[in-house]
Amino acid sequence: MNNYEITVGLEIHVELKTETKAFCRCKNQFGAPINTNTCPICMGMPGAIPTINKTCVEYAIKSGLAFDCDINNVAIFERKNYFYPDLSKAYQISQLEKPICINGKIRYKLNGEEKFTRINNIHMEEDAGKSVHDAKLNKSFIDYNRCGVPLIEIVTEPDIHSADEAVATLTSIKETLVAIGVSDCKMQEGSLRCDVNLSVAPKGSDKLGNRTEMKNLNSFKAVKRAIEFEAQRQINAIENGEVIHQITLKWDDDLGKNEPLRSKETSNDYRYFPDPDLLPISITPEYITRIKHTMPELPYDRKNRYMNVFGLPKQDAETLTSNINVTNFFEDCLKLKNQPKVVCNWICTDVMRKLKESLEEEPNVSISAQNFVELIDMFQNKEISINSARELLDRVWDTNESAKQLAEELGLKQNNSADDAKKFVLEAIANNPQAVADFKSGNQKAITYLMGQVMKLSKGKINPQIATQLLLEELK
Numbered sequence: 001m002n003n004y005e006i007t008v009g010l011e012i013h014v015e016l017k018t019e020t021k022a023f024c025r026c027k028n029q030f031g032a033p034i035n036t037n038t039c040p041i042c043m044g045m046p047g048a049i050p051t052i053n054k055t056c057v058e059y060a061i062k063s064g065l066a067f068d069c070d071i072n073n074v075a076i077f078e079r080k081n082y083f084y085p086d087l088s089k090a091y092q093i094s095q096l097e098k099p100i101c102i103n104g105k106i107r108y109k110l111n112g113e114e115k116f117t118r119i120n121n122i123h124m125e126e127d128a129g130k131s132v133h134d135a136k137l138n139k140s141f142i143d144y145n146r147c148g149v150p151l152i153e154i155v156t157e158p159d160i161h162s163a164d165e166a167v168a169t170l171t172s173i174k175e176t177l178v179a180i181g182v183s184d185c186k187m188q189e190g191s192l193r194c195d196v197n198l199s200v201a202p203k204g205s206d207k208l209g210n211r212t213e214m215k216n217l218n219s220f221k222a223v224k225r226a227i228e229f230e231a232q233r234q235i236n237a238i239e240n241g242e243v244i245h246q247i248t249l250k251w252d253d254d255l256g257k258n259e260p261l262r263s264k265e266t267s268n269d270y271r272y273f274p275d276p277d278l279l280p281i282s283i284t285p286e287y288i289t290r291i292k293h294t295m296p297e298l299p300y301d302r303k304n305r306y307m308n309v310f311g312l313p314k315q316d317a318e319t320l321t322s323n324i325n326v327t328n329f330f331e332d333c334l335k336l337k338n339q340p341k342v343v344c345n346w347i348c349t350d351v352m353r354k355l356k357e358s359l360e361e362e363p364n365v366s367i368s369a370q371n372f373v374e375l376i377d378m379f380q381n382k383e384i385s386i387n388s389a390r391e392l393l394d395r396v397w398d399t400n401e402s403a404k405q406l407a408e409e410l411g412l413k414q415n416n417s418a419d420d421a422k423k424f425v426l427e428a429i430a431n432n433p434q435a436v437a438d439f440k441s442g443n444q445k446a447i448t449y450l451m452g453q454v455m456k457l458s459k460g461k462i463n464p465q466i467a468t469q470l471l472l473e474e475l476k
């Protein structure tokens with residue numbers, strides 16, 4: 001593998017999170033009962049005239065701005081003609097000559113190094129329906145609900161040279177689009193789909209090899225595996241003197257290999273032509289400026305700010321920015337408690353622990369920032385121990401009862417009285433002469449045991465710092 005260079009370009013389809021479809025007023029909704037969100041327009045009935053949904057244009061421009069694209073002042077819709085049962089119009093409304101966004105780049109960090117993948121273009125198009133195969137009945141059905149759901153397709157330049165770079169590029173795309181609110185980018189629901197174009201060539205060669213295209217990649221892990229598999233397959237073929245054919249392959253994640261799907265088509269095969277039903281869209285600089293002002297801080301910039309301004313470790317900055325729910329929660333907490341490092345530590349350990357326990361694919365932070373900050377305050381003010389804080393978090397997660405009130409009710413408040421601490425320390429010493437003797441003969445571990453006894457006698461409520469200090473004094 002070391003003698004070859006892998007070259008990868010990505011085509012990423014993203015479903016836009018609009019209320020209605022791209023060209024009609026049907027609901028854009030995942031998981032609706034089969035064939036309930038359809039109308040003559042998205043079904044392509046004769047005489048039905050499509051009208052562009054303004055939000056699609058806005059979201060496409062937002063996406064372009066997030067990736068430093070140039071926004072074309074005119075965007076034209078074209079018909080991409082092909083027949084497939086899930087596309088009743090026999091053409092897809094898409095863009096070829098005048099896509100809405102061109103150029104641009106996807107920034108990411110890999111192993112501490114700043115990198116980017118260039119974007120060729122971002123264009124708007126509509127989704128097709130879905131074939132549903134029933135193996136028992138040996139029949140296929142079609143659900144047209146997805147027909148006309150708005151998409152953007154992000155086409156990258158072939159700048160990617162490893163599976164890790166491909167995954168990092170995809171991760172950056174997902175984080176960015178979720179943060180700007182244009183898509184939920186759920187691969188498992190198909191709102192983010194990725195096709196991979198891959199070729200290999202001897203290192204140092206100025207010509208790219210013949211490429212294949214891989215489809216049916218349903219997770220980032222599948223993308224990584226498929227790239228590694230296909231690169232090796234092509235290298236083996238070249239080593240054996242075979243020619244790489246330009247074909248489309250279907251990735252089988254269970255078998256961990258590619259199956260040929262069809263010979264690779266080119267844009268000529270689709271007989272693109274401007275859609276006569278849709279006028280060119282003119283995009284003014286004023287409109288772009290207006291959209292620019294609605295853009296939130298991007299995850300990449302935010303990550304850098306957390307590291308450079310707040311001084312957070314890279315790992316933590318990544319944790320805080322890789323999930324928009326966590327980012328928003330962190331920002332909400334900071335409004336109430338301006339101690340980024342403290343809040344970050346609590347989120348990266350305890351909130352992340354709770355999120356990992358959740359069975360949901362994209363779990364929500366189920367405690368209010370206010371309640372969470374109160375919990376941290378109680379710990380900082382030594383009102384509760386770290387164990388009590390964690391116990392409280394477990395109890396108020398989901399219910400969002402007041403942690404403060406619950407600490408009172410459950411008697412979790414820490415006892416900071418030195419007199420009480422001394423009482424428990426003396427009792428522990430009196431009850432455990434062996435441990436005391438062990439300590440005096442130099443066994444440091446005995447102190448841990450004795451502290452355990454102190455905590456037990458106090459039912460876990462005595463302040464451990466005060467108790468430890470008193471214990472050491474008494475033993476001297």
Ligand SMILES: [Zn+2]
Binds near residue numbers: 026
């Ligand atoms: Zn419709």
